[in-house]
Amino acid sequence: EAGVTQFPSHSVIEKGQTVTLRCDPISGHDNLYWYRRVMGKEIKFLLHFVKESKQDESGMPNNRFLAERTGGTYSTLKVQPAELEDSGVYFCASSKGQGLTNEQFFGPGTRLTVL
Amino acid sequence: SQKIEQNSEALNIQEGKTATLTCNYTNYSPAYLQWYRQDPGRGPVFLLLIRENEKEKRKERLKVTFDTTLKQSLFHITASQPADSATYLCAPPGSSNTGKLIFGQGTTLQVKP
Numbered sequence: 001e002a003g004v005t006q007f008p009s010h011s012v013i014e015k016g017q018t019v020t021l022r023c024d025p026i027s028g029h030d031n032l033y034w035y036r037r038v039m040g041k042e043i044k045f046l047l048h049f050v051k052e053s054k055q056d057e058s059g060m061p062n063n064r065f066l067a068e069r070t071g072g073t074y075s076t077l078k079v080q081p082a083e084l085e086d087s088g089v090y091f092c093a094s095s096k097g098q099g100l101t102n103e104q105f106f107g108p109g110t111r112l113t114v115l
Numbered sequence: 116s117q118k119i120e121q122n123s124e125a126l127n128i129q130e131g132k133t134a135t136l137t138c139n140y141t142n143y144s145p146a147y148l149q150w151y152r153q154d155p156g157r158g159p160v161f162l163l164l165i166r167e168n169e170k171e172k173r174k175e176r177l178k179v180t181f182d183t184t185l186k187q188s189l190f191h192i193t194a195s196q197p198a199d200s201a202t203y204l205c206a207p208p209g210s211s212n213t214g215k216l217i218f219g220q221g222t223t224l225q226v227k228p
Contacts, residue, residue, distance in 0.1 A: 004158070031214055042119075043159070043218040045209070056215055091158050098214045100147055100166065106158030 002026070004107035006092050012113045018080040021110045025074070025094030032075050033095075033104060034067060035059075038088035046090075049075060050098075082114045117143045121205050121219035128195055129227055136190040136222045138205030145207035148181055148188050153202045153221065162203075163190075195226045 005024045013019050025032045034046040046065070047057040051072035060067070064083070069075040079086055089111050093104040120139045128134050138148070147166045151159035165172040165181045165188065172179045178191040192199050202223045206216040 033215065035216075035218075042220045043204070045215040045217070048214045056209075056211070059215070093158070095214070099208070100164070102208065102214060102216075103149070103161045103164065104159075104216065106151075106160070108156070108158050 004092055004094050004105050006090075006107040006110050008110060009108065010111045010113075012115065013082055014115050015084055016081045018078065019082055019112060021077045021079075021090055021092075021112070023075045023077070023092030023107060025092070026105055029094035029096050029105070030072070031095040031098060031102075031104075032069060033093045034075070034077055035091045035093065036088045037091070037109075038085070043091065046077075079112075082112075084114050087112055087114045117141070117207075117210060117217050119205055119207065119217055119219035121203075122222045123220050125223040125225055127225045127227065130196060132195055134192040134195050134199070134224055134226070136203050136205075136224065138188040138190070138219055140186050140188075140205075140207055143210045144183065144186075145210075148179075148205065148207040149216065150177075150179055150188075150190050151204040151206055151218075153204055159204055159206075159218075192224070195224075197226045197228050200224055200226050 007022045032049040037043045045059040048055045049069045066078045089109040093106045095104045118141045150162045153159045180189045202221040204221045205219040209215040
């Protein structure tokens with residue numbers, strides 16, 4: 001069974017440009033999460049999809065970030081326009097259930113560098 | 116707000132010894148707590164989940180305890196091996212217990228042969 005995949009693995013862009021990150025969760029996992037780790041800090045939650053609906057987007061830093069999950073399968077996270085402080089590693093995770101059945105499977109991450 | 120604290124200093128131990136990592140949480144009472152392992156350049160990998168009504172959970176050489184009075188979880192690796200060297204992350208859920216995880220900074224364990 002394929003794990004969670006993310007694309008690209010690395011992205012280097014200039015301030016003001018747009019970047020779109022993609023996540024393909026494990027097949028059959030309704031729950032999809034985005035997290036990010038900025039340099040020297042802990043991994044922080046961004047948002048949570050259940051199928052195609054946003055259940056919790058309390059961690060989204062500002063309106064430059066837009067996440068979508070059309071059809072309830074893969075998800076994209078767009079940053080527009082990118083700022084220097086957006087640099088970090090963006091992780092996607094998926095899970096079958098929530099709460100006590102909430103083992104999350106993480107992708108390898110996308111390392112975003114904004115110059 | 117919810118806060119998770121793990122020893123930020125690296126833990127260095129000799130192969131064969133038991134490693135003990137600490138996770139303290141404040142400002143809420145999670146219904147469960149998870150531990151993940153992360154290797155450089157990779158995403159976290161789930162290890163164990165312990166519920167608030169469980170004092171202890173074991174899986175092979177791993178043991179996790181959960182003390183809701185102290186608001187603390189301990190993670191033990193017995194008979195440690197160099198392959199256990201990694202960063203270990205404590206992750207209880209957010210206060211709504213619906214899905215999002217709150218991560219500590221992680222403790223890096225180095226097991227020397």
